[in-house]
Amino acid sequence: xxxxxxxxxxxxxxxSSGFTVLIPARMASSRLPDKPLADIAGLPMVVRVAQRxxxxxxxxxxxxxxxxRIVEACEAHGVQAILTRADHPSGSDRLAEACEQLGLDGHxxxxxxxxxxxxxxxxxxxxxxxxxxxxxDASMGTAAHPIDRLExxxxxxxxxxxxxxxxxxxxxxxxxxxxxxxxAAQAWWNxxxxxxxxxxxxxxxxxxxxxxxxxFLRRFPLLPPAxxxxxxxxxxxxxxxxxxxxxxxxxxxxxxxxxxxxADLERVRALLG
Numbered sequence: 001x002x003x004x005x006x007x008x009x010x011x012x013x014x015x016s017s018g019f020t021v022l023i024p025a026r027m028a029s030s031r032l033p034d035k036p037l038a039d040i041a042g043l044p045m046v047v048r049v050a051q052r053x054x055x056x057x058x059x060x061x062x063x064x065x066x067x068x069r070i071v072e073a074c075e076a077h078g079v080q081a082i083l084t085r086a087d088h089p090s091g092s093d094r095l096a097e098a099c100e101q102l103g104l105d106g107h108x109x110x111x112x113x114x115x116x117x118x119x120x121x122x123x124x125x126x127x128x129x130x131x132x133x134x135x136x137d138a139s140m141g142t143a144a145h146p147i148d149r150l151e152x153x154x155x156x157x158x159x160x161x162x163x164x165x166x167x168x169x170x171x172x173x174x175x176x177x178x179x180x181x182x183x184a185a186q187a188w189w190n191x192x193x194x195x196x197x198x199x200x201x202x203x204x205x206x207x208x209x210x211x212x213x214x215x216f217l218r219r220f221p222l223l224p225p226a227x228x229x230x231x232x233x234x235x236x237x238x239x240x241x242x243x244x245x246x247x248x249x250x251x252x253x254x255x256x257x258x259x260x261x262x263a264d265l266e267r268v269r270a271l272l273g
Contacts, residue, residue: 127249127251140244142246143249169248176203
C-alpha cells in the first residue's frame with residue numbers, strides 16, 4: 001500500500017460545511033430491468049430516493065448515473081445528476097468517478113445512498129455522515145440495527161456486523177455472528193445465561209449506507225480485492241483487510257424496504273401510493 005493510503009495515518013476532520021450525498025444508479029438489473037426509472041406514485045424511483053436525501057442536512061445531492069435516460073429523468077424533476085461510465089465493475093468505482101467530476105477530494109464527506117432505497121430515513125443519512133466527525137481515524141462509516149428474529153440471524157442474505165468497544169467494525173459476514181458456541185441455532189440474545197451479564201448485547205444487521213472521506217473513496221477501487229471480500233461477496237471487507245477502520249452507527253429503527261424485485265416494487269408502491 002502506498003503512503004497516501006496508509007490506514008494508520010490520522011486524517012484531519014472534514015470541513016463543517018456539510019456533506020454530499022451520492023446516489024449511484026444503473027439501468028442494468030437482472031431482477032428488475034430499468035429499476036431507477038420504475039414508477040412509484042408518479043415519480044421515478046431514483047427521484048424518490050433523491051427527494052428523501054434532500055431532506056437530510058446534505059449540502060448537495062447528486063445522482064451518479066450510467067445512462068442518459070436517468071440523467072434526463074432526474075433533471076426533469078429538479079434533481080442534479082451526472083453521467084458516469086457504463087462499464088464500472090462496482091458502485092465504488094462509479095462513486096470514485098463522481099468524486100472526480102464534482103471536484104471532491106481530501107477530507108470532504110460523501111454519503112453513498114443506494115438508488116433503490118425510496119424509504120431511506122434522512123436522519124440516518126445525517127447520523128452516518130456525522131460518524132466521520134466523531135471518529136477522525138475512520139475512513140468509512142456505516143449503520144446497523146439489532147436483530148430480533150432468529151430467521152434473520154441465520155439468513156445468509158442478511159449481512160451481520162460485529163463492533164468493538166469503540167464502535168468500529170470487527171467484521172462483516174453473511175454467517176450468524178457472533179456465534180454463541182453453547183447456544184447454536186438459538187436466539188441467544190434473549191437468553192440471560194448466554195449473555196452472561198452483557199445485557200442488551202445482540203447481533204447486528206448491517207444497513208447498506210456508507211459515508212466516506214472523498215480522498216479514500218477515490219483510492220478505494222485501487223486497493224487489491226481481499227480474499228474475504230471474494231468469499232463473502234461483501235465489498236466493505238476490502239477496507240478492513242487493508243487496515244482501514246469503519247465506524248458503525250446503531251439505529252433502533254429498522255430501515256424502510258429496499259427495492260430489488262417486482263414484489264418489492266409493488267410493496268413500496270402501496271406504501272407511497
